[in-house]
Amino acid sequence: MNGKERGFLLLTSHLGDPDRKPMTVAQFRQLTMRMAQMERPVEDRELSREDMLPLGYDADNADRILSLLADTAVLEHYLARGKRAGCQPVSRVSPQYPVALRKRLGLDAPGCLWAKGDLSLLDTLKIALVGSRDLALPNREFARRAGVEAARQGITLVSGNARGADRTAQEACLQAGGRVISVVADELAQQPPRENVLYLSEDGFDLPFTTQRALSRNRVIHALGSLTLVVQSDLGIGGTWDGTVKNLRNNWSPVFCFDDGGPVAAELEQLGATLILPEQLDDFSKLQWNIQRFL
Secondary structure, eight states, X not given: OOHHHHHHHHHHOXXXXXXXXXXXXXXXXXHHHHHTTOSSOOTTSOOOHHHHGGGTOOHHHHHHHHHHHTOHHHXXXXXXXXXXXXXXXXXXXXXXXXXXXXXXXXXXXXXXXXXXXXXXXXXXXXXXXXXXXXXXXXXXXXXXXXXXXXXXXXXXXXXXXXXXXXXHXXXXXXXXXXXXXXXXXXXXXXXXXXXXXXXXXXXXSSOOOOXXXXXXXXXXXXXXXXXXXXXXXXXXXXXXXXXXHHXXXXXXXOEEEEOOSSHHHHHHHHHTOEEEOGGGGGOGGGGHHHHGGGO
16 A cells, blocks of 8 residues: 555544544545645655645644544554455555546545455446345346346446345356455455455445445445346335435436336336346346446
């Protein structure tokens, strides 16, 4: 990890301390833009209050920034803990950070993704899959078939590791010899290492499950895929509905919803989703016309 990456984590991460108050990504971007206008390079020395005041920061904010940067021992301890758990950070300034997240989510992209597994999966062609925990039988078969087809066609499946649609598709994909990126909402360090699986988590490797984390990670799932498959959703409520509607509003990725004949599929079609039948999963390249503007 280089100095730029360390600086980013010092300024934007909780580093395992919920009481630590880091900068937001927007605040960090503002700092970066202001520092680019400095007359004297600071790469080879520590910043001082005298550097910060001409950039438009008052004494309190200047001291806050310098205090965050001074937490080097805390950072090294946190990185060492993560390494022992098999986890590593991929910050917005890391070369491995997914371009798709920067492009599609902008300032709403996670400041840091913690990863456990094969980072090379981030460089593969990906499709995302979301859906309910309690599935009707046709919808479960759709999820299973989507996982198998992703494996057969050499495409990495991105999902959320939740019970129901996520795990059905993930397990089918892996059993068929495929690859999975699983964006988890519970503690990353506790995920068991698996071949051909990359686990991702926002902000930290030791954070427990919360409903807010589960909702927040949906944007990462939708934005990582070249397209998003919706297996099943409740109408107007739940994480699948929330994430899919936000995707359709913000154009993170094209949305294809299983046409199960129900009112949710019809409503999502009205909002901009394309309805799809199981046999259309046999060749994802035939959907390329609708994907092209997102690549």
